Amino acid sequence: MSDAKKFMYIxxxxxxxxxxxxxxxxxxxxxxxxxxxxxxxxxxxxxxxLTKGQDTTGIGMKNFSPTYSALGDFEVTKIYVEKESLxxxxxxxxxxxxxxxxxxxEDYAEKDSIRLVSRAELADVLAGQDxxxxx
Amino acid sequence: xxxxxxxxxxxxDTGNLNTASGIMKEGDRLLLIEDGVYGAMxxxxxxxxxxxxxxxxxxxxxxxxxxxxxxxxxxxxxxDYAGFVDLVEANDKTQSWL
Amino acid sequence: MKLTIQVNExxxxxxxxxxxxxxxxxxxxxxxxxxxxxxxxxxxxxGTRLTTPPQDDRNIVRRWSExxxxxxxxxxxxVAAAQRxxxxxxxxxxxxxxxxxxxxxxxxxxxxxxxxxxxxxSDRLIVFGD
Numbered sequence: 001m002s003d004a005k006k007f008m009y010i011x012x013x014x015x016x017x018x019x020x021x022x023x024x025x026x027x028x029x030x031x032x033x034x035x036x037x038x039x040x041x042x043x044x045x046x047x048x049x050l051t052k053g054q055d056t057t058g059i060g061m062k063n064f065s066p067t068y069s070a071l072g073d074f075e076v077t078k079i080y081v082e083k084e085s086l087x088x089x090x091x092x093x094x095x096x097x098x099x100x101x102x103x104x105x106e107d108y109a110e111k112d113s114i115r116l117v118s119r120a121e122l123a124d125v126l127a128g129q130d131x132x133x134x135x
Numbered sequence: 136x137x138x139x140x141x142x143x144x145x146x147x148d149t150g151n152l153n154t155a156s157g158i159m160k161e162g163d164r165l166l167l168i169e170d171g172v173y174g175a176m177x178x179x180x181x182x183x184x185x186x187x188x189x190x191x192x193x194x195x196x197x198x199x200x201x202x203x204x205x206x207x208x209x210x211x212x213x214x215d216y217a218g219f220v221d222l223v224e225a226n227d228k229t230q231s232w233l
Numbered sequence: 234m235k236l237t238i239q240v241n242e243x244x245x246x247x248x249x250x251x252x253x254x255x256x257x258x259x260x261x262x263x264x265x266x267x268x269x270x271x272x273x274x275x276x277x278x279x280g281t282r283l284t285t286p287p288q289d290d291r292n293i294v295r296r297w298s299e300x301x302x303x304x305x306x307x308x309x310x311x312v313a314a315a316q317r318x319x320x321x322x323x324x325x326x327x328x329x330x331x332x333x334x335x336x337x338x339x340x341x342x343x344x345x346x347x348x349x350x351x352x353x354x355s356d357r358l359i360v361f362g363d
Contacts (some may be wrong), residue, residue, distance in 0.1 A: 005352065023273065023314065030346055034349050034350070043154070044154055123157075126138070127138065128136065131358050133348075133352065134231040220259045220263055223236070223357050223359055229360075
């Protein structure tokens, strides 16, 4: 295989109303096996995917929000959340799940996966990627 | 590392054009396709989002919607599907703001 | 250049399957290589041979099949998305006990890894959707 590419999965849709969020997460999980340099972005309505306290019992759909906390186990440790998207929606990091990963090189120390970035910083992050997956 | 940004929704329906124009960097290009072409019309409020950007629009989508070229904001490049392919090749990667 | 094209929406409801087709055709005419066309989400509905559009309309499914045959293009329907939406080939019918198949010529059903591989092996990934 060629050298690892920088893969970015960009999530911009809210969960449940449409299937894009869930089927995007499926790509990220499958893609983890390919040993690329993976990052994930949540922006626009995509930030709603990460909110705490989702309970889908009443709508009879699968609640896939716990799966985000497993991303660290799949070595998906770079999760970008756009600050402006949160602010426009009256949200802060406290409204989102606390996503962590364990750093093997530092005796499995728990580290934050979420990186809060401004739109301008996100533009730089996106510019540095090789492949963008759009959902 | 120039990027091609695709917008396929009317700016009067979704915020996709707004997001794209906010993320675009110098050297990037915006291509309006499908219902995104409504964003290219000079008399629309959304035309201000295009200020300072390199913008192309897909001609077949304009024609289908009855938009003549004299209604477009200044400096917009009208291309066909072959031109679309050329833009994908000329930029390192493509971002579809769906 | 080598391209992977992702199609996220079904035929007729959205223009994306049409745009993807015209783009693919233009790319081939210019001598580019299409490594794979990957159909995801409702895009898997592009791969049912049971559609009967009116005679005076374009036949989106047949158009894909003809393009694949003429240019030997690998067209993949995501298996998870296809199972959810009832797009079935012989293997899927046997595995899941279905009494019929409906996959159109030129398409095959495979995993999401095929999309990721497209991202790795191609010079460009381009996504058409809603």
